[in-house]
Amino acid sequence: MKLYLIPSACSLAAHIAVREANLDIELVKVDLRTRKLPDGRDYKNIAPKGQVAAMALESGDLLTENIAILVYLSSLAPECGLMPSVGTPEYFRTLEWLAFVSTEMHKQIFWTNFNPAAPQEYKKHILSLLPKRFDTLEERLKGRDYISSNCFSVADAYLTWALHMIELINVPINGWPTLEAYRTQMFRRPSVKMAMAFESQ
Ligand SMILES: N[C@@H](CCC(=O)N[C@@H](CS)C(=O)NCC(=O)O)C(=O)O
Numbered sequence: 001m002k003l004y005l006i007p008s009a010c011s012l013a014a015h016i017a018v019r020e021a022n023l024d025i026e027l028v029k030v031d032l033r034t035r036k037l038p039d040g041r042d043y044k045n046i047a048p049k050g051q052v053a054a055m056a057l058e059s060g061d062l063l064t065e066n067i068a069i070l071v072y073l074s075s076l077a078p079e080c081g082l083m084p085s086v087g088t089p090e091y092f093r094t095l096e097w098l099a100f101v102s103t104e105m106h107k108q109i110f111w112t113n114f115n116p117a118a119p120q121e122y123k124k125h126i127l128s129l130l131p132k133r134f135d136t137l138e139e140r141l142k143g144r145d146y147i148s149s150n151c152f153s154v155a156d157a158y159l160t161w162a163l164h165m166i167e168l169i170n171v172p173i174n175g176w177p178t179l180e181a182y183r184t185q186m187f188r189r190p191s192v193k194m195a196m197a198f199e200s201q
Contacts (some may be wrong), residue, residue, distance in 0.1 A: 001025045001026065001055060001056060001057055001097065002025065002026045002027075002028050002055065002056040003022075003025050003026070003027055003028065003053060003054075003055050004028050004030055004043065004047060004052050004053065004054045004055070004056075004163060005027060005028070005029060005030065005036075005052050005053060005068075006029070006030050006031075006034070006052045007029065007198065007199035007200065008074060008164065008168065008199060008200075009032075009052050009053075009167075010052065010053065010066055010106055010110075010158075010161055011052040011053035011066075012159070012160075012161040012164065012195060012196070012199060013028065013053070013066055013070060013154070013157045013158040013160070013161040014053045014055070014066065014069045014070060014073060015195040015198070015199065016157040016160060016161070016189075016195045017073045017074065017082055017154055017157045017190050018073060018191055018195075019072055019169060019190075019191035019194050020080065020082060020152060020157065020189075020191040021033075021074075021077035021080045021082060022077075022078065023073065023076055023077060025179050026195050027198065028054060029199075030043045033188070035050065042094065042144065044172060046056055046062070047062060047064060049064055051064065053066055053069050054069075055069050055072065058193070066098075066106075066158065067095075067098050067099070067102060067158075068157060070082075070083075070154035070157065071154065072156050073081055073154070074153075080155045081149070081151045081152070081153065081155075082150075082152070082153055083153060083154055084149050084153065090148060090149035090150075091150040093149065094149060094153050094154065094155045095147040096148070097140075097147045097148045097155035097158075097159065098154065098155050098158055100136070101155070101158040101159050101161075101162050102158070105133055105135055105162045105165075105169065106158075106162060108126065108129070109126050109127070109129060109130065109188075110145075110162070110165050110169075112126045113127065113133075113169060130166075130171055130176075134175070134176045134179055135172060135176070137176070137179050137182075138158075138176040138177075138178050138179045140180050141178045141179060141182050143145070144183075145185070147159050147182075158184040160183075160187070160189075160192055163179075163182075163183040163186065164187075164196070167183075
């Protein structure tokens with residue numbers, strides 16, 4: 001199996017999950033500028049959507065969309081608790097936070113911020129939504145180590161990537177001390193450190 005990633009892109013969430021569960025999956029870097037693979041092939045020929053993350057499965061099928069990939073990866077290592085058991089309250093809570101990161105942060109805020117076609121005024125508006133997102137996260141994380149259950153889940157992996165983006169775009173979060181402490185804790189995890197180190201090479 002292969003996981004296609006672009007360094008520091010949202011595929012980092014799946015990469016963290018791979019390392020967290022110690023899965024035997026080949027990591028393939030896609031060049032952000034040329035959209036080529038290390039062997040010179042065009043990524044579009046492998047993933048017609050042209051986006052990461054994408055996974056080449058044993059069956060030969062390609063799986064795309066972060067949430068689907070994260071849930072798939074968790075199914076390969078059920079003992080890890082990356083996704084709580086189906087039907088439990090923690091399972092639905094994990095889906096809830098995956099959706100929050102995906103729709104309220106990733107696609108709404110980061111995607112717009114990095115989209116050269118988005119007007120500056122609109123980008124300003126989009127970034128002004130961040131404090132509200134931080135308030136929501138701060139409130140949820142009070143008294144908790146993880147965002148959705150009592151152990152590290154794929155929602156933490158996705159949120160850790162989002163907090164990495166926040167750092168990259170230089171938005172301070174020191175006004176949200178619980179969120180900042182959570183980010184520090186997540187960045188200290190061996191899986192996160194290894195994934196970030198690999199992607200920055
Ligand atoms: N709907 C997809 C979106 C994935 C996505 O936005 N990927 C970005 C990186 S964070 C990407 O590949 N951007 C390159 C492009 O759109 O050309 C998902 O949720 O997985």
